[in-house]
Amino acid sequence: MSFNTLIDWNSRIWPDPKLMESLRENAKIWGLYLTVCDDHVPLRAKHVRLHYGDGPDENRKTRNLRKNNPFWKAVTILKFKRDLDGEKQIPEFMYGEHIEVREAFLAGLIDSDGYVVKKGEGPESYKIAIQTVYSSIMDGIVHISRSLGMSATVTTRSAREEIIEGRKVQCQFTYDCNVAGGTTLQNVLSYCRSGHKTREVPPIIKREPVYFSFTDDFQGESTVYGLTIEGHKNFLLGNKIEVKSCRGCCVGEQHKISQKKNLKHCVACPRKGIKYFYKDWSGKNRVCARCYGRYKFSGHHCINCKYVPEAREVKKAKDKGEKLGITPEGLPVKGPECIKCGGILQFDAVRGPHKSCGNNAGARIC
Known part of the structure; x- marks a missing residue:
């Protein structure tokens, strides 16, 4: 496609002058x-439609939004629009396109629905985030980013x-796709047309492997x-992970796999891992980094199921009012209601290293 900016035939984009001019060209x-017309909130976003032709005259009542529209034909024939439900998607052929095509395509997604985060100086400090409500778009972003030698992670928002x-x-329920990379990401941003997102072309592009760790969890029998092949070859899995055929290197790599005895379980959520676990409110058990961050911010946890709510969840619970409950020790207690189990939030x-029993202002014991 000639568009660097991936835009729907009836889409919303931010009113960036350079981006709009590039779109017109x-x-x-x-x-x-x-x-182009303004959103409900002026200057916040623009509604853009792409019509085919030279523009309607005064007597013309219809515009070729879909009829004879080459852009619409490209969207449907190349399967950017899913046949079953009409949902947007990134077709699989894009995963193996030329590097320049994948870079320009990803830059279009950044122009339309993403933003650039910069933590410091240098190309290694760049990170981009793209939000989407479509799981098919999220999968495509992860595949394309990893195929270009960049790390991609996904978080969700309820x-x-x-x-x-x-x-x-x-x-709506949203996927937050976070992509980080060095000169590889800088080169992608050089394709962007939005003024505050574009970056200079790097003099040298370094595409290096992105390493990650995992835990070996027993799942049963x-x-x-097994597949036996001649020679020693590497395999590229569908999730863009490169694996080696099993040989002598497996013995050398085995010790890097985390032992099951080192696996930690968060007491507040189903997460488990080997790193980034912190002491909870009792000082005995451990919570993951996400729950620990919530606890440090909101200061609440459920005395029954140990769930750590977000600040907005605490606010909703307080708006409903306090309720009477029972502690695990059998004592009556009063406080906001936990949204997970209906228990009491304390x-x-x-919080932290200065906490002591005398300073704890928890739920009221009746």
């Missing part, structure tokens, strides 16, 4: 013209109600099929 190549510029907005006024 590329539209001319396709024989398209743009119609459906929620937020206040944006004084308006209540119902936000099952039928396993607040710790002092």
Whole structure:
């Protein structure tokens, strides 16, 4: 495609002058013209439609939004629109396209739905984040990013109600795709047309392996099929992970696999791992980094199921009012209700290494 900016035939983009001008120039190549109107909140976003032709005259009532529209044909024929439900997707052929095509395609996603995070100086400090409500788009972002030699991680946000510029907005379940890389990511950003997202082309592009660790977790017995090949070859799995054929190197790499005895389990959520676990409110058990961050911020945890709520969940529980419950020791207690188990949330006024029983202002014992 000629577009660096991946945009739907009826889409919303941020009102960046350079991005809009680039969109108009590329539209001319396709024989398209743009119609632009403001969002409900002026200057926040623009609604853009791509019509085919020279533009409607005064007597023309219809516009070729889909009929005879080459961009619409490319979207449907190349399967950017899923046949079953019409949902947006990134077709699998894009995973193996030329590097320049994949880079420009990813830059288009950054232009339309992403933003650039910069922590310090140098190309290694760049990181981008793209938000999408489509799991198919999320899968494509991860595949393309990893195929270009960049690390990609995904976090999720639950459906929620937020206040944006004084308006209540119902936000859907969202995937946050975070991509980090050195000169590889800098080169992708050089394709961007949005003024504050574009970066200079790096003099040298270094594509190096991205290493990661994993734990060996016993799942029970099952039928396993082995594949014997001649020679020693590497394999590229569907998730863009390179694995080596089993030979002498397996013995040398075995010690790097975490032993099951080192595996830690978070007491507040199902997460488990070997690193980044912290002491909980009792000082005995351990919680993962995510729950620890929540606890340090909100100061609440459930005395029954040990769940650590987010600050917004605590606010909703307080708005409903306090309820009477029973502690694990059988004592009556009063406090906000836990959304997970219906137990009681306890607040710790002092948290961290300075916490002591005398400073703990928790739920009220009745």
